[in-house]
Amino acid sequence: MSTFQAPKGTYDLTPPRSAKFLAVREAIAAPLRDSGYGYIETPGFENVELFARGVGESTDIVTKEMYTLTTKGGSRLALRPEGTASVLRAALEANLHKAGNLPVKLWYSGSYYRYERPQAGRYRHFSQVGAEAIGTEDPVLDAELIILADQAYRSLGLRQFRILLNSLGDKECRPVYREALQTFLRDLDLDEETRRRIEINPLRVLDDKRADVQKQLTDAPKLRDYLCDACKAYHEEVRALLTAAGVAFEDDEKLVRGLDYYTRTTFEFVHDGLGSQSAVGGGGRYDGLSEMIGGPELPSVGWALGVDRTVLALEAEGVELDLPGITSVYAVPLGEEARRVLFGVVTELRRAGIAADFAFGGRGLKGAMKSANRSGARYTLVAGERDLAEGVVQLKDMESGEQGPVALAEVAAELTKRLG
Numbered sequence: 001m002s003t004f005q006a007p008k009g010t011y012d013l014t015p016p017r018s019a020k021f022l023a024v025r026e027a028i029a030a031p032l033r034d035s036g037y038g039y040i041e042t043p044g045f046e047n048v049e050l051f052a053r054g055v056g057e058s059t060d061i062v063t064k065e066m067y068t069l070t071t072k073g074g075s076r077l078a079l080r081p082e083g084t085a086s087v088l089r090a091a092l093e094a095n096l097h098k099a100g101n102l103p104v105k106l107w108y109s110g111s112y113y114r115y116e117r118p119q120a121g122r123y124r125h126f127s128q129v130g131a132e133a134i135g136t137e138d139p140v141l142d143a144e145l146i147i148l149a150d151q152a153y154r155s156l157g158l159r160q161f162r163i164l165l166n167s168l169g170d171k172e173c174r175p176v177y178r179e180a181l182q183t184f185l186r187d188l189d190l191d192e193e194t195r196r197r198i199e200i201n202p203l204r205v206l207d208d209k210r211a212d213v214q215k216q217l218t219d220a221p222k223l224r225d226y227l228c229d230a231c232k233a234y235h236e237e238v239r240a241l242l243t244a245a246g247v248a249f250e251d252d253e254k255l256v257r258g259l260d261y262y263t264r265t266t267f268e269f270v271h272d273g274l275g276s277q278s279a280v281g282g283g284g285r286y287d288g289l290s291e292m293i294g295g296p297e298l299p300s301v302g303w304a305l306g307v308d309r310t311v312l313a314l315e316a317e318g319v320e321l322d323l324p325g326i327t328s329v330y331a332v333p334l335g336e337e338a339r340r341v342l343f344g345v346v347t348e349l350r351r352a353g354i355a356a357d358f359a360f361g362g363r364g365l366k367g368a369m370k371s372a373n374r375s376g377a378r379y380t381l382v383a384g385e386r387d388l389a390e391g392v393v394q395l396k397d398m399e400s401g402e403q404g405p406v407a408l409a410e411v412a413a414e415l416t417k418r419l420g
Contacts, residue, residue: 006126007125008124008224009118009123009124009125010123010124010125011125012121014092015168015326016033018313019255019306019323019326020308020311020321020323021088021127021232021308021311022305023131023156023321023323024156024321025127025158025307026114027152027155027156028129028149028310029107029129029153029174029207029309030108030152031151031152031155032059032107032131032148033107034229035105035144035148036105036193037105037106037107037131037133038105038106038107038311039106039107039108039378040067040087040090040091040107040108041110042080042086042089042108042110042247043079043080043086044079044080044110044111044113045069045078045079045080046078046080046086046089046177047075047076047078047155048068048077048078048294049076049078050064050078050085050089051066051078051080051081051082051085053292053293054109056105058196064115065077065114065115065116066078066079066114066115067080067113067114074413075341075385077079078153079113080110080112080113080250081111081112081113081114082112082303082304083108083110083112083128083130083304084130084132084261084286084289084304085261085278085289087106087108087302088132088134088289088290088293088295088298088300089182089293090132090335090348091104091132092290092293092295092298096134097134097135097296102134102135102136103133103134103135103136103300104132104133104134104135105131105132105133105134105143106131106132106134106277107129107130107132107308107384108129108130108131108132109127109128109129109130110126110127111125111126111127111340112126112127112128113126113346114126114274114407116387119308120274120275120277120312121275121277121308121312122244122277123308125305126308126381127250127306127307127308128137128281128304128305128306128307129304129307130283130302130303130304130305130345131145131148131149131302131303131306132300132301132302133145133300133301133302134290134298134300135298135299135300136299136300137285137287137299139235139237139238139241140237140241141301142239142264142265142285142301143237143242143245143304145236145283145301145302146163146165146194146238146242146247146249146267146303147242147245148249149269149281149303149305150163150247152305153269153280153310155303156310156315156321157314157317157319157321157360158310158313158317158319159317160269160271160273160313160317161214161270161272161280162163162248162249162250162268162269162270162272163242163247163248163249163250163253163268163269164252164267164268164269164270165238165242165249165251165252165255165265165266165267165345166223166248166251166252166253166254166255166256166265166266166267167223167224167227167231167232167264167265167266168203168223168256168262168263168264168265168266169223169226169227169228169263169264170192170228170230170231170263171263172228172230172231173226173227173228173231173290174223174226174263176201176226176375177221177223178203180205180221180226181202181206181220181221182198182202184220184221185198185202185205185220186198188216188217189216189276190205190213190216191338191367194208195215200213202250203223203256204256205217206220206256207254207256207322213254217254222253223253223409224225224253227258230347232266233263234265235264235265238265239251239297249267250341252268255267255268255420261286261288261289261292261333262284262285262286263284263286263287263288264284264285264287265284265285265301266282266283266285267282267283267284267303268281268282269281269282269305271309271313271316272308273313273316273317273363274312274313274316277279277309279309280305280306280309280310280313281303281304281305281306281309281310282304283297283302283303284299284301284302284303284311285299285300285301285303286300286301286302287299287300304334317407320398325355325376325377325378326375326376327355327356327357327375327377328353328354328355328356328377328415328419329351329354329355329378329379329380329381329415330356330357330358330359330371330372330377330379330380331343331345331346331347331354331356331357331359331371331373331376331379331383332365332368332372332380332381332382332383333358333383334365334382334383334384334385335385337385337388338384338385338387338388339362341383341388341408342358342381342383342393343358343379344357344391345382345408345411345412348411348412349411349412349415352412353414354415354416354419357375357377359371359372367380372398373398375399378397378398378399378419379396379397379398379415380395380396380398381393381395381396381411382394382403383392387405387407388408390405391407391408391409392405392406392407392408393405393406393408393411394406395411395414395415
């Protein structure tokens, strides 16, 4: 046992389970790559003010959950708690919005950090795949992103997830609703911190998960009753596009998400098999975020899907992913000359695109064959002095148990044919 362990609230991904996480990341990214989204990668830490302005100074993420540090030069940095603000910052810095047609369509994958009470599905270090479409206000774009996330989940075999959908209005109609909601909330029996939130961002009170708070919100004014005609029309178009695409959703008038930058369309993917941490992903439109962080007006929309929670959802449904084998061929040399020759064969196989491994360490036949079994290889190559003298190796099918000689010069061709 090592003296050190992973920090509290974090985890290590090790084989064989790590292969499942890689498969989930690939499945989420695949429809994005097929839809014009280019890959972007940003630093693991940013200026604290980027998140304070973009995510919102009243959010729990900024006030309680960010890991912050001060550099030797006095700069205040934060480990990134989410991806959107970083991606938009990078796109603005690189002037991607000036390079050609809008929207700028980007996808990313990485680790994020929040100081939270650790529990199943909620970690201090977690992994997400996200997508952002920057610079265009179009309900078709909102619908596209929701459809692509739905497609990704279904390609993995997930079926028991639901899509919650709402509209948060815009800068024209939301202030009117905000005032009405504040008036209602001020009369409720709430703690001091929640009362402070009423004055800064009252919509976030609707997102409070505590039962005693939710009970008092039953008669809260509904945002849908305050939407302007333009927001109503926009939202109805998103709904119509999703329906036409055969993507089922549920209207959820209390869905506000936890970040200050959302406007109009907001959505969440939930899985009822995960208990209290039911959200597996979500996102929405953030038309004012660019201006909040000092950029030009760039209406945008995006989402992030949790890799960790998606894996938990798959396990809750009992979905087994069809994961490719790590090793197709395992080479077992008997003697020093065979070690040199078979290592050359393994190198040739790898260059031919065949996953091959080797019995390192000079073990005997029995121990090496146990390793071959554990590797999951379909075929094993065995060679000793007599085989080499005859210019062959023994090729064993690990499923059928059949074994026979193959000429050294023909090994790669024979395995390529057998493995398809």
